[in-house]
Amino acid sequence: xxxxxxxxxxxxxxxxxxxxxxxxxxxxxxxxxxxxxxxxxxxxxxxxxxxxxxxxxxxxxxxxxxxxxxxxxxxxxxxxxxxxxxxxxxxxxxxxxxxxxxxxxxxxxxxxxxxxxxxxxxxxxxxxxxxxxxxxxxxxxxxxxxxxxxxxxxxxxxxxxxxxxxxxxxxxxxxxxxxxxxxxxxxxxxxxxxxxxxxxxxxxxxxxxxxxxxxxxxxxxxxxxxxxxxxxxxxxxxxxxxxxxxxxxxxxxxxxxxxxxxxxxxxxxxxxxxxxxxxxxxxxxxxxxxxxxxxxxxxxxxxxxxxxxxxxxxxxxxxxxxxxxxxxxxxxxxxxxxxxxxxxxxxxxxxxxxxxxxxxxxxxxxxxxxxxxxxxxxxxxxxxxxxxxxxxxxxxxxxxxxxxxxxxxxxxxxxxxxxxxxxxxxxxxxxxxxxxxxxxxxxxxxxxxxxxxxxxxxxxxxxx
Ligand SMILES: Nc1ncnc2c1ncn2[C@@H]1O[C@H](COP(=O)(O)OP(=O)(O)OP(=O)(O)O)[C@@H](O)[C@H]1O
Ligand SMILES: [Mg+2]
Numbered sequence: 001x002x003x004x005x006x007x008x009x010x011x012x013x014x015x016x017x018x019x020x021x022x023x024x025x026x027x028x029x030x031x032x033x034x035x036x037x038x039x040x041x042x043x044x045x046x047x048x049x050x051x052x053x054x055x056x057x058x059x060x061x062x063x064x065x066x067x068x069x070x071x072x073x074x075x076x077x078x079x080x081x082x083x084x085x086x087x088x089x090x091x092x093x094x095x096x097x098x099x100x101x102x103x104x105x106x107x108x109x110x111x112x113x114x115x116x117x118x119x120x121x122x123x124x125x126x127x128x129x130x131x132x133x134x135x136x137x138x139x140x141x142x143x144x145x146x147x148x149x150x151x152x153x154x155x156x157x158x159x160x161x162x163x164x165x166x167x168x169x170x171x172x173x174x175x176x177x178x179x180x181x182x183x184x185x186x187x188x189x190x191x192x193x194x195x196x197x198x199x200x201x202x203x204x205x206x207x208x209x210x211x212x213x214x215x216x217x218x219x220x221x222x223x224x225x226x227x228x229x230x231x232x233x234x235x236x237x238x239x240x241x242x243x244x245x246x247x248x249x250x251x252x253x254x255x256x257x258x259x260x261x262x263x264x265x266x267x268x269x270x271x272x273x274x275x276x277x278x279x280x281x282x283x284x285x286x287x288x289x290x291x292x293x294x295x296x297x298x299x300x301x302x303x304x305x306x307x308x309x310x311x312x313x314x315x316x317x318x319x320x321x322x323x324x325x326x327x328x329x330x331x332x333x334x335x336x337x338x339x340x341x342x343x344x345x346x347x348x349x350x351x352x353x354x355x356x357x358x359x360x361x362x363x364x365x366x367x368x369x370x371x372x373x374x375x376x377x378x379x380x381x382x383x384x385x386x387x388x389x390x391x392x393x394x395x396x397x398x399x400x401x402x403x404x405x406x407x408x409x410x411x412x413x414x415x416x417x418x419x420x421x422x423x424x425x426x427x428x429x430x431x432x433x434x435x436x437x438x439x440x441x442x443x444x445x446x447x448x449x450x451x452x453x454x455x456x457x458x459x460x461x462x463x464x
Contacts, residue, residue: 222267
């Protein structure tokens with residue numbers, strides 16, 4: 001887009017001459033024949049530069065300077081003065097004009113002055129854009145609550161890795177915030193305007209995972225009635241989060257390796273190699289190095305993924321963050337439940353500090369929510385916190401109390417209790433448990449994974 005320049009001069013001959021020069025230089029010129037007209041125009045438009053004559057019929061050019069400048073997003077003002085009125089030019093600069101040139105004008109001098117002003121305008125805009133981007137990014141990173149040393153390091157690491165194109169492997173215990181970290185890496189990367197696609201490798205049955213990831217051609221298998229794009233294609237120009245990467249079947253890992261290395265794959269049933277431009281972020285709460293030893297995870301894939309390595313520390317190692325987390329989650333919970341609990345008593349705080357938080361931030365947020373539901377005042381008492389701990393669903397207890405559900409459990413916890421109870425009743429047979437819950441077995445398995453029930457009860461993924 002050409003720069004817009006407003007010429008303010010009451011002499012029609014001068015106007016015409018200047019407009020001609022500007023047009024020849026590729027600028028878009030506009031004209032005003034008095035300061036009053038100029039003010040009307042600057043009120044309605046934004047110009048990249050204003051050439052202002054000193055001597056004008058009504059309001060003088062000098063008087064007009066501050067008034068034009070107060071009118072929003074205007075570029076610099078360059079004064080045009082008659083030869084020999086240097087004093088006046090200096091006064092204009094004192095009032096805020098950027099530069100001046102003398103009339104009758106010397107083309108070369110004028111060109112330089114205009115170019116400099118336009119360049120300055122461009123740089124100013126650039127600085128503004130960078131400033132606002134930095135502010136926005138600083139705001140985004142604060143979505144991760146925590147000011148402890150390890151969290152500061154984590155945030156620094158995210159800010160360093162995000163703008164790069166590297167593959168990232170995020171590790172950390174369940175509930176530490178790995179998905180949140182992945183979200184931020186995408187948001188702080190140049191791919192932010194592209195898609196962010198997530199896939200949970202654990203919740204999709206092994207035989208469907210490949211088609212989910214790579215898509216399939218029509219007729220690739222029974223039921224493939226039309227071509228379908230996979231997640232990799234959908235993530236083109238963006239980022240893909242492969243969550244629970246440790247659950248990826250060994251055979252598929254070879255395909256993934258090729259994808260990471262060459263950014264190429266084929267749809268199921270297709271021969272054509274499809275190239276995509278995606279950034280891969282993988283996450284897991286498993287120890288991949290021990291999976292490698294058990295030959296369940298490819299070592300070469302591990303090294304390819306682990307280029308950018310981010311470890312999210314467990315909550316028990318950063319208990320000094322608890323006050324900040326309390327503040328953050330109480331605010332969220334109050335909005336959600338319409339409550340007004342703003343603090344935790346000293347006794348309550350002690351209980352929170354003494355707990356080990358195996359479920360990390362997720363467990364912490366759930367516990368606070370349970371405590372708030374039962375809170376009668378604005379401060380959580382020790383007793384209220386302690387009751388919330390007692391109400392936390394434990395797997396051993398779930399079957400003992402059947403499906404007795406108490407107020408104060410979060411929906412997630414109720415779901416978990418129901419599933420454990422159903423599994424117990426049906427001696428771990430998932431198809432029966434699913435039927436009794438009115439779920440299809442695949443969905444039940446997804447939920448089992450979601451609540452990590454398979455890690456504590458002996459249930460395996462059902463055969464197809
Ligand atoms: N540092 C944090 N600040 C604010 N919220 C957090 C933080 N860490 C985690 N959370 C919140 O806790 C919940 C669990 O986090 P998230 O789903 O990212 O964990 P995860 O590490 O992916 O767990 P899993 O391994 O079980 O999938 C989310 O609601 C998330 O927003
Ligand atoms: Mg997760």
